[in-house]
Amino acid sequence: MARLTTPPLRFNMSPVWLSRRFLLIALAGVLSPAVAVHSEDSLRASIDRHISNTWKSNQLTPAEQSADAEFLRRVYLDLVGTIPTYDAAVTFLDDNSPDKRERLIDRLLDDPGFARHQAEVWDQVLFGRNPPGHGTDKRQGFQTWLREQFVANTPYDQWVKAILVAEGNTVENGAPMFFVQYRNQPEEATEAVTQKFLGVQLQCARCHDHPFEPWTQLDFFGTAAFFARLKVVDAGKKDKLTMYVIGEKNTGDILFTGPVTEQEVGKKGQPVIPKFLHGDVLVEPELPDDFKEDRNFPNGKMPPKPRFSRKDQLAEWITQPDNPYFVRAVVNRVWAQFMGRGIVHPVDNMSEANAPSHPELLNELSATMVDRKFDLKWYIRELVNSRTYQLSGHGPVEEAMPFHFERARTRPLTAEELLDTWNVATGYEAIQQTSGAKPSTDRYAPLGSGYLVRFFGTPSNGVGDFQGGLHEHLYLNNGGISKLLSSAKGGLYDHLMNSEAPWEERVDRLYVSMLTRRPTTEERKRFVAYFTAESNPRTRIGEAIWVLMTCSESRFNH
Amino acid sequence: MRCPSFEHLSRRALLKGTLATGAGGSLINWGSLFNSQVIANEVKKTQKRCILLWMNGGASQFETFDMKPGRPTGGLFRPISTNLAGVQVCELMPKISQCMDKLTVIRSMRTSQVDHPGGIHLMHTGYAQAAGIRFPEIGAVIAKYLGRDGSDLPNFIKIFSHGNTGAGFLGPKYQPFSLNPEGRLPTFSTSSLKPEIESRRNSLRNFVEDIYARRHKAETVRMHREAYEAARRLQNVQSVFKIDNEWEKYRDLYGDSAFGRRCLMARRLIEEGVPFVEVGQSSYDSHADNFVWHRALVPPMEHAWAGLMADLEQRGLLEHTLVVWMGEIGRTPKVNNRSGRDHYVRSWSTALAGCGVKGGVVYGESDKDGVDVKDNPVTEGDFFATIYQALGIDPDTEHYNGVRPIPIAPFGSSVVQDVLV
Numbered sequence: 001m002a003r004l005t006t007p008p009l010r011f012n013m014s015p016v017w018l019s020r021r022f023l024l025i026a027l028a029g030v031l032s033p034a035v036a037v038h039s040e041d042s043l044r045a046s047i048d049r050h051i052s053n054t055w056k057s058n059q060l061t062p063a064e065q066s067a068d069a070e071f072l073r074r075v076y077l078d079l080v081g082t083i084p085t086y087d088a089a090v091t092f093l094d095d096n097s098p099d100k101r102e103r104l105i106d107r108l109l110d111d112p113g114f115a116r117h118q119a120e121v122w123d124q125v126l127f128g129r130n131p132p133g134h135g136t137d138k139r140q141g142f143q144t145w146l147r148e149q150f151v152a153n154t155p156y157d158q159w160v161k162a163i164l165v166a167e168g169n170t171v172e173n174g175a176p177m178f179f180v181q182y183r184n185q186p187e188e189a190t191e192a193v194t195q196k197f198l199g200v201q202l203q204c205a206r207c208h209d210h211p212f213e214p215w216t217q218l219d220f221f222g223t224a225a226f227f228a229r230l231k232v233v234d235a236g237k238k239d240k241l242t243m244y245v246i247g248e249k250n251t252g253d254i255l256f257t258g259p260v261t262e263q264e265v266g267k268k269g270q271p272v273i274p275k276f277l278h279g280d281v282l283v284e285p286e287l288p289d290d291f292k293e294d295r296n297f298p299n300g301k302m303p304p305k306p307r308f309s310r311k312d313q314l315a316e317w318i319t320q321p322d323n324p325y326f327v328r329a330v331v332n333r334v335w336a337q338f339m340g341r342g343i344v345h346p347v348d349n350m351s352e353a354n355a356p357s358h359p360e361l362l363n364e365l366s367a368t369m370v371d372r373k374f375d376l377k378w379y380i381r382e383l384v385n386s387r388t389y390q391l392s393g394h395g396p397v398e399e400a401m402p403f404h405f406e407r408a409r410t411r412p413l414t415a416e417e418l419l420d421t422w423n424v425a426t427g428y429e430a431i432q433q434t435s436g437a438k439p440s441t442d443r444y445a446p447l448g449s450g451y452l453v454r455f456f457g458t459p460s461n462g463v464g465d466f467q468g469g470l471h472e473h474l475y476l477n478n479g480g481i482s483k484l485l486s487s488a489k490g491g492l493y494d495h496l497m498n499s500e501a502p503w504e505e506r507v508d509r510l511y512v513s514m515l516t517r518r519p520t521t522e523e524r525k526r527f528v529a530y531f532t533a534e535s536n537p538r539t540r541i542g543e544a545i546w547v548l549m550t551c552s553e554s555r556f557n558h
Numbered sequence: 559m560r561c562p563s564f565e566h567l568s569r570r571a572l573l574k575g576t577l578a579t580g581a582g583g584s585l586i587n588w589g590s591l592f593n594s595q596v597i598a599n600e601v602k603k604t605q606k607r608c609i610l611l612w613m614n615g616g617a618s619q620f621e622t623f624d625m626k627p628g629r630p631t632g633g634l635f636r637p638i639s640t641n642l643a644g645v646q647v648c649e650l651m652p653k654i655s656q657c658m659d660k661l662t663v664i665r666s667m668r669t670s671q672v673d674h675p676g677g678i679h680l681m682h683t684g685y686a687q688a689a690g691i692r693f694p695e696i697g698a699v700i701a702k703y704l705g706r707d708g709s710d711l712p713n714f715i716k717i718f719s720h721g722n723t724g725a726g727f728l729g730p731k732y733q734p735f736s737l738n739p740e741g742r743l744p745t746f747s748t749s750s751l752k753p754e755i756e757s758r759r760n761s762l763r764n765f766v767e768d769i770y771a772r773r774h775k776a777e778t779v780r781m782h783r784e785a786y787e788a789a790r791r792l793q794n795v796q797s798v799f800k801i802d803n804e805w806e807k808y809r810d811l812y813g814d815s816a817f818g819r820r821c822l823m824a825r826r827l828i829e830e831g832v833p834f835v836e837v838g839q840s841s842y843d844s845h846a847d848n849f850v851w852h853r854a855l856v857p858p859m860e861h862a863w864a865g866l867m868a869d870l871e872q873r874g875l876l877e878h879t880l881v882v883w884m885g886e887i888g889r890t891p892k893v894n895n896r897s898g899r900d901h902y903v904r905s906w907s908t909a910l911a912g913c914g915v916k917g918g919v920v921y922g923e924s925d926k927d928g929v930d931v932k933d934n935p936v937t938e939g940d941f942f943a944t945i946y947q948a949l950g951i952d953p954d955t956e957h958y959n960g961v962r963p964i965p966i967a968p969f970g971s972s973v974v975q976d977v978l979v
Contacts (some may be wrong), residue, residue, distance in 0.1 A: 038922060065741055099774040105862075111641065114706070130692060131662075132689040132690075135643075137726065180690070181689075188689040188690065191690060199963055201960070203690075203963070204962070248659050261970075275910075298698070318589045346960060348960070349960070349961045355960075369754065373608070393774060393776075394773040394774065395775065397774055397775065397776075398775050398776060398777050399776070399777070400776045400777060400778045410774065410778050410779070412778065424672045437928060441915045458729075458730075459729070459730055460727075460729055461727075461728065461729040461731075461960050462726075462727030462728060462729060462957060462959050462960070463959075463960065463961075464960075465778075466733065466778040466782075467729035467730055467731050467781065467783065468730065468781040468784060468785030468786075469729070469730025469732075469733055469785055469791070470712060470733070470735070470782075470789050471730065471733055471735075471746075472730065472785070473785055473786045473788070473789030474744075474746045474747050474789050474792070475746045476748060477746075477786075477789055477790070478746040478747065478749050478750065479746060479750060480746055480750060520769075522769070523766075523769065526762075526765055527762075530758075530762055539755065543755070543758070543759040543762065546759065547759065547762050547763045547766055550763070551763060551766045551767055551770065552767055552774070552782050552783065553770045553774075553908060554768050554777070555782055556776075556778060556782075558774060558776070
């Protein structure tokens with residue numbers, strides 16, 4: 001396996017920058033992925049070695065290995081965004097072969113649901129629940145394109161580069177939609193690109209030099225200068241959607257006026273030359289003296305390419321393998337997606353003031369990812385095959401995302417995962433498929449995105465931790481999900497109501513369908529009693545399904 | 559049992575002390591923390607809270623608190639004298655003119671967002687809209703700091719609301735509970751199940767939750783259960799929202815208007831201990847026929863507002879309840895060719911009364927035509943800082959959105975000390 005050397009951290013040696021040299025050297029120590037890679041090991045074994053070393057040094061007892069059922073539900077939700085059907089669950093639980101977990105993982109990684117789910121996860125990383133508008137709420141073109149990248153397992157660096165180069169239009173090509181969010185807002189684009197793809201937070205340096213990180217306002221505006229000439233052009237309609245194109249002018253600069261607190265009305269700023277973060281300034285060819293630029297890109301037409309594209313230069317620099325920020329940002333982000341906390345946490349704040357919990361592991365993950373040419377599917381396969389990922393969620397630790405990964409993390413399901421889980425669990429999806437009805441084009445059928453996204457869209461306290469709210473329970477308690485409790489043939493309700501099997505078996509069916517596990521004796525007894533307390537169990541069946549749809553065990557992936 | 563004075567004890571300190579010494583009853587239920595109903599009532603009475611009277615569209619300062627009689631910008635209405643010597647208000651506000659001893663009027667607002675969406679966001683959060691951040695509304699911040707965990711009623715209630723960011727990054731726990739203009743509850747807030755069915759379903763759910771909690775200790779699970787309990791408890795207190803009977807008695811005091819009814823609802827909720835209620839009145843955006851609109855809107859508004867203040871005072875609640883009067887913008891000095899006034903934020907007016915603020919104060923001054931602030935300009939940040947300070951919440955309190963610290967009043971804001979008690 002190749003060894004990665006310290007990437008050259010280039011900096012301009014002018015006196016202005018010399019004063020920061022000390023900081024940069026310190027940062028290089030944090031960022032360099034140059035460590036020995038254990039080539040004889042699989043990455044999964046290496047992960048477990050690093051993690052268990054810190055258990056030892058902190059005298060922690062990790063949770064036991066997850067039970068099959070616990071693992072089954074967890075890995076389904078993480079890889080394909082839903083739970084297994086009753087049949088799929090029983091098949092796995094009754095399988096006695098020792099390699100069944102690895103085979104299940106392989107199968108799920110090749111399932112169409114994998115690409116769909118991972119694309120949804122990244123769509124949220126790139127846009128979030130409240131994108132800044134400008135047509136980004138209708139971004140099916142982007143979403144389809146992103147899903148195709150996961151279907152083809154396009155290397156991560158390549159699809160990110162496509163987003164940053166932003167060729168084509170938003171309906172037919174998808175990728176340009178990312179920049180449409182930041183129409184005429186190069187500063188917003190700067191914050192987003194550095195945070196999402198490089199894992200660093202420059203936004204403080206927008207108004208003042210960062211108080212305790214090595215970011216200056218000129219780092220911020222040096223990056224913003226790459227976006228200063230971008231224009232969102234409306235190139236016509238297709239399928240009732242506007243085709244946006246990202247055009248780039250030949251002239252135009254970001255003007256720098258100093259710290260915000262020293263701003264004065266009417267003060268003119270200095271044009272800022274584009275500069276790579278902690279790197280060189282961009283060398284641009286000079287425009288001819290008689291160069292005259294058209295004032296605007298007319299709507300309805302593809303804008304011409306610029307003579308020299310700043311944006312393409314930045315895209316190239318960001319995604320090159322020896323960019324220390326880029327690879328670490330992605331391995332850390334995907335780690336957190338499956339393991340809970342990032343090794344650097346929060347994942348988009350990599351800095352010397354926010355040290356990694358397992359620095360050697362992070363170095364190794366980064367080096368291996370470069371070596372594997374940014375193959376996300378390979379990386380995810382290693383993560384979920386690790387012992388660390390497959391620990392039980394039981395135990396005394398109260399943190400949702402334990403610092404030392406000594407217990408599986410608990411995370412809330414997304415709005416999409418909840419819906420898909422309920423659709424599978426209640427048999428609603430199966431009923432629709434067998435009914436011969438035309439499948440709905442609404443991603444959120446039958447409940448609708450309005451309620452789901454409103455009540456389950458952002459269950460967070462602002463710094464990434466789960467926070468419960470009254471409204472989601474009012475929705476669940478008072479009728480919001482009743483559409484899913486269909487009594488049609490083939491659904492769970494119908495089975496419980498009309499099966500001739502003993503109640504004990506029907507309760508087993510209920511538990512496996514809803515929670516992907518068999519009930520304990522205690523649970524079986526309680527539910528049988530609930531169903532048989534009256535001669536007609538009709539309403540009680542609906543109540544029991546509701547209980548298992550809304551309980552904590554359903555709400556979280558654990 | 560000795561009844562200590564609660565004047566010196568913060569709610570937090572009191573809560574902590576009670577938790578440490580209490581008999582270990584259910585922590586979920588605020589009421590059971592106290593072994594004396596008297597003490598509980600006393601705490602309820604002295605707890606600080608806030609009512610926001612929201613003039614959507616932007617009420618005109620010239621037709622309310624900042625008259626310019628005899629000037630070209632003065633408009634059609636006459637000033638009237640008030641119970642504050644030398645201070646006049648618009649003739650559309652006869653009842654408020656007799657409450658001026660209880661009000662602080664700020665005649666020198668200068669804010670930064672001149673359109674409605676921007677202004678509504680600004681005057682609900684203290685911040686201009688930004689692409690990457692969902693700022694919390696003032697109601698969410700107050701719910702967080704003055705709210706009661708485990709209360710039956712939500713801590714942030716809006717009646718005919720106009721803000722649109724809700725809890726923002728503070729999270730779902732502080733989301734507003736929004737009644738419609740007629741005071742009806744939001745969708746999904748009322749159970750349609752028979753009580754005995756709801757009860758047995760709930761006990762089955764508790765059985766399932768108990769089993770899960772035995773082995774899963776993550777704090778998220780506990781928080782999920784608490785939120786579920788809050789949703790259930792709301793069913794027990796829905797009678798608070800039914801005000802038909804009380805409305806009969808208070809119709810004259812508040813004036814027979816939809817806004818008056820909303821104000822009565824707000825008083826009831828405040829009295830029940832809800833720390834923040836926003837009451838909206840709409841249609842002040844008078845680009846045409848400004849005087850017709852204000853003649854229609856201001857009298858019922860001022861009647862209800864004066865009634866609300868009297869009612870709060872009579873119940874001993876006014877000194878603990880801050881009443882804020884504002885919209886998102888003011889209106890232009892120039893009357894346009896449709897007899898309208900357009901948007902204006904260079905100089906306009908707001909008002910405060912009750913908890914923590916002086917009465918009988920007119921702060922700041924606009925110039926002779928109301929074109930600009932003459933002295934003591936108050937920005938949106940200063941205004942929010944002053945509100946928080948009046949309520950005993952440190953305006954420098956920071957929240958985090960990701961890794962970025964965001965103070966509840968924007969960095970650089972100053973409290974207007976002159977209007978505080």
